[in-house]
Structures are given as C-alpha cells and as structure tokens.
Amino acid sequence: MFELDVRSRVPIYEQLFEKIKELIIKGLLKEHEQLPSVRALSNDLTINPNTIQKAYRELENQGYIYSIPGKGSFVAPLKDRDINKEKIEKILEEVKKLMLEGLYLGMDREDFIKVLEDAIKIKEVR
Amino acid sequence: MFELDVRSRVPIYEQLFEKIKELIIKGLLKEHEQLPSVRALSNDLTINPNTIQKAYRELENQGYIYSIPGKGSFVAPLKDRDINKEKIEKILEEVKKLMLEGLYLGMDREDFIKVLEDAIKIKEVR
DNA sequence: ATAACTGTACTAAACGAAATAATACAGATA
DNA sequence: TATCTGTATTATTTCGTTTAGTACAGTTAT
Incomplete structure (x- = not known):
C-alpha cells in the first residue's frame, strides 16, 4: 500500500x-x-x-x-481539522523559496502557472 | 550573520x-x-x-x-553551476505537493499567483 | 622569514533521535 | 471466548550529527 x-x-x-x-x-x-x-x-x-x-x-x-x-x-x-494561519504561512513561505530557486535555475512564470493549473485540476476531480 | x-x-x-x-x-x-x-x-x-x-x-x-x-x-x-533536469523536476514536484496542500486548506489560485509575482519581483531586483 | 590566516583531512568520542523488541492493558466485535 | 482494535511503557540498538583535537599545505601581510 x-x-x-x-x-x-x-x-x-x-x-x-x-x-x-x-x-x-x-x-x-x-x-x-x-x-x-x-x-x-x-x-x-x-x-x-x-x-x-x-x-x-x-x-x-x-x-x-x-x-x-x-x-x-x-x-x-x-x-x-486544524486550519490555521501558521500552516498557510508556512506553505506560502516554502513555495516562495522553491519558486526563487526555480527561477534562479532558469524556470519561468509559465512553468509555475502550469503546475498550479495542474494542482487545481487534481483538486477539482476529487 | x-x-x-x-x-x-x-x-x-x-x-x-x-x-x-x-x-x-x-x-x-x-x-x-x-x-x-x-x-x-x-x-x-x-x-x-x-x-x-x-x-x-x-x-x-x-x-x-x-x-x-x-x-x-x-x-x-x-x-x-550544475543546472540539471532532476533538480527542476524535484522543485516542480515539491511545489505541486505544497499547492495541493494549500488548496486543500482553503487557499486559491490567486494566493499562489501572488507568491509567484512576489518571487519574480525579488529576482528582478538583483 | 615568520606569524597568522586560509582550506582540507582524519580519528575518536559524545550525543540524541529513530527504530526495534517485548509486554501489557482496555475496548470492540464476531 | 477468541481476536481484533488503539494505546502505553521500558529497554536496547543503531546511526547520523556534532564536537574535540590534531595535523598538513598553500596564501598573505608584516
């Protein structure tokens, strides 16, 4: 499993x-x-x-x-469930850090937009 | 420091x-x-x-x-620097996971767009 | 040249988190 | 009653992290 x-x-x-x-x-x-x-x-x-x-x-x-x-x-x-601001803040911070790293490595806005749409699509399905 | x-x-x-x-x-x-x-x-x-x-x-x-x-x-x-696909793949995967978690916790598309613009802005400055 | 800085390497010991092992107790269920 | 469930506790082992101590070689400023 x-x-x-x-x-x-x-x-x-x-x-x-x-x-x-x-x-x-x-x-x-x-x-x-x-x-x-x-x-x-x-x-x-x-x-x-x-x-x-x-x-x-x-x-x-x-x-x-x-x-x-x-x-x-x-x-x-x-x-x-315990949906608090801290959790969301943490996610935002982490995502930002990863985006910075990605941009630094040559990724662009569109790359991240795609992932976002992707995630949204997965969420819709459930 | x-x-x-x-x-x-x-x-x-x-x-x-x-x-x-x-x-x-x-x-x-x-x-x-x-x-x-x-x-x-x-x-x-x-x-x-x-x-x-x-x-x-x-x-x-x-x-x-x-x-x-x-x-x-x-x-x-x-x-x-060693800019390879694996690194970028890892970033994409991690970002997606975080986005899914965020969406699950009530965040929406716009929240992530904001972070993205934010990250891009930081990059521009340097 | 000499002293004081740099990175690098190595071994030994201490520490602490993770994982295992072995039991045990109480509630639910067929 | 037997067997499942979650939960708790203690002891032991294992392993990565960190510290401590020492050493060597290259660079730099006095």
Whole structure:
C-alpha cells in the first residue's frame, strides 16, 4: 500500500505521515474511511508497530485522522481539522523559496502557472 | 550573520547550507564574493569548524561556491553551476505537493499567483 | 622569514533521535 | 471466548550529527 525507503534520511514515521496525508488531501481516502490497523500495516510494511503508531499519532495531532480505541483509525472530516494561519504561512513561505530557486535555475512564470493549473485540476476531480 | 537553531530537527550543516544558498539565489552574495572563512564563521556561530566545513563542502558539491585552499571560499558564477533536469523536476514536484496542500486548506489560485509575482519581483531586483 | 590566516583531512568520542523488541492493558466485535 | 482494535511503557540498538583535537599545505601581510 505504501512505498517507504528505510534507508532514507527522512524518518520512516514521517514518510508514512506524508504518504497518508497526501492520500487524504488528494481525496483518495474519503472522510470516515478506515485506515489499516497499526498491526496490519506493521506486517505489510515489515516495520515496527511503534513506528506506525507514531505516524498515526502525528496524523491525529494535526487533525487528519481520528482514532477510536478498540475500533480503529479513520479519516477526519475536513471541518474538524486544524486550519490555521501558521500552516498557510508556512506553505506560502516554502513555495516562495522553491519558486526563487526555480527561477534562479532558469524556470519561468509559465512553468509555475502550469503546475498550479495542474494542482487545481487534481483538486477539482476529487 | 546567520540565525541557526541548534535544537532543530534539521542538522546545523543543512540549515547553514540552505541559508547561504538562499543568499546566493537572491543575489545578496555576488559572484566571486568571498564567504567568511570556516574558522571565522565557526567562532561567530559558536559551532564546530567541522560542521561549517560540511556545509561548505556541500555547497561546493552542488556548484554554489568554489574553494581555493589557502585563499578562501567564494560564490561560484552561475554558468559554472550544475543546472540539471532532476533538480527542476524535484522543485516542480515539491511545489505541486505544497499547492495541493494549500488548496486543500482553503487557499486559491490567486494566493499562489501572488507568491509567484512576489518571487519574480525579488529576482528582478538583483 | 615568520606569524597568522586560509582550506582540507582524519580519528575518536559524545550525543540524541529513530527504530526495534517485548509486554501489557482496555475496548470492540464476531 | 477468541481476536481484533488503539494505546502505553521500558529497554536496547543503531546511526547520523556534532564536537574535540590534531595535523598538513598553500596564501598573505608584516
């Protein structure tokens, strides 16, 4: 279900966090849809349960999923999520930094417009 | 000269690498301009010389600076730099991911257009 | 020439985050 | 009742980061 690089500099739990977050953002995981259990995913990925749980805990902390002991973990509805200015500010800052680097490397306005349209299109679909 | 967070999850040498790269990209450090020496920066930042050197080595590996033993380290001219497709692909991918996340959090097309214009403006100035 | 600067290299040790391993407890479910 | 679920805790291992200490060679100014 997920492709993780255990040799990466990026911690496994963080890779998993990002992958799941991405699926939720892209709408490939619907609201209230159940995620694989900690142990099931641990078996699938051959990764320690604690590591899986750490990713899930982080997803829950940031409002992407909710967990019910005894039942499972589920995708949180959007309205429950912590949408704050700081998060958006961070995204804007990061995008700007990447754009500067891209422009520096020879990319132009149109290149970024294209990606933007692309992202918008992906969002529309879901 | 630089503000680094020694408690950050991001390694110091990487923070330093990013800061200097940013100054070069923004044109605040001109071509062939001399960087602070490894030892001077080590004193300023109260950080081990080896850590500074690691950042400089990485900057040199990626073509942002060049070093002359006995003389110092200098900003590399743009044409000498390693501008490859992979780097641009990575930027595009990362920007797209951030845009998707932003759109998901309620941002819209115009928000990103603004950042783009902003980045272009910064580039023009240099 | 000499002192003080530059980059670079190397080894050893300390530190800390990440990951694993092994249990355990409580709630839900078939 | 057996088996699933999330959650918690402790100990241990592993590995990248950082520090410390030392050294060598080239450059520069006094």
